[in-house]
Amino acid sequence: MQDTKREPLIRIRNLRKSFGPLEVLKGIDMEVREGQILALIGPSGSGKSTLLRTINQLEDVTSGEIWFDGTLVNADLPHRAREKHLNALRRNIGMVFQHFNLFPHMTALENVTMAPVLLGLHTKAQARENALRLLAKVGLSDRADYYPSRLSGGQKQRVAIARALAMEPKVMLFDEVTSALDPELVGEVNRTMKQLAEENMTMVIVTHELKFAADTASHIVFMADGRIVEEGPPDQVLRNPLQARTRAFLQQDFAE
Template structure:
């Protein structure tokens, strides 16, 4: 990526975010049970595990898209100290949302807006930043991911991989402290996956703080600083990727990894 890219924020303090005892139920179904997560500046944490294990709910809780039933969240840089067992004020929720930007599975681009318009929508309308400045930054970001020539195209005119790269640029344009990725390659054709993962690896190399939900185990092994294996709403195992992927301590982790790594 080009040297004039948006640099990752450098938050003060030891941790960007610290979550303890995160719990969430939908109706009578317990989705998260006392999940703990600590994010240090410039670190990449990958969440792996079977479908329904609570990975996406963790991300949505960090971004304020879901409100947990219990647990604590602290983010010193945003002056946040949240007890989720108490009602969450709108102003607090908005500060939590401002802390991070989410890249979704299904791109979620506005179909009636061009690529450039999709990227500048949040910074201009929500953050109230100068339009000309935002456009210049958006064009530079699109150039980073090889899409400078598609700024006037509409989402329907792009491949799935191109749409997902626009989704990443849209997140970066908000200048968040934390980037959240919810299985960003799961909806892509196999030949398009590499381009998206390459962009994400570059962001990690630049020092962005990231939480990534993924089934791309090779990416997690190469890029993550820490891997968390979730099952049935709990973090069953956590550790450095080399240890998790070569010598998991839990039988459930081992069976999950074996199933994903089988050639057929």
């Protein structure tokens, strides 16, 4: 159950990000509570990926604050302390991207066991047991010993999800993880995310699939041109949007 009195797991305050003269995040305020499934939608170029990438500091920020689990993510730290800080942060934030980045010379199982062993989270035996459990969870028990080149795009994305879960993260970030897939493979990856949602994994999902967002998310955030235009429950934002900009986006999308 959601406990509204607790601090949100992620709290973003007046976040700004520029690439040279181009300001792509223009003062974002956003919260993600434990167990929340937040879908981030909006037109291409509105800053969704950049926002996601600032949360685990794949992108630094120009100004503002990002808090994760009570820690200031973008704290100004000396080099060594910052390395340590980033490792701890990334260990707790799982991320899956549009383009599978599995290690091609490792089997599915090895892809999932590598990081937990390398970082001393699990022994080899524990990591293997855990990885087999996670591969079963994403429906790939029979593919543990396959190399990525022999997996379909949908299977690779499910291995990527299992690999991120192996670190036992507190939140999972997904950036358009189905948009490079053949249409017939989208469903299996969406089902995996839906299952995680049902298990109360905290998730931020960037997606252009509004039906999936409506079915899965507990909260929708609509972004356009570097700002949050509107947010709320799916029924409100997707079916009865308050802002003209949101309505225009939804109409355009449904017309496609």
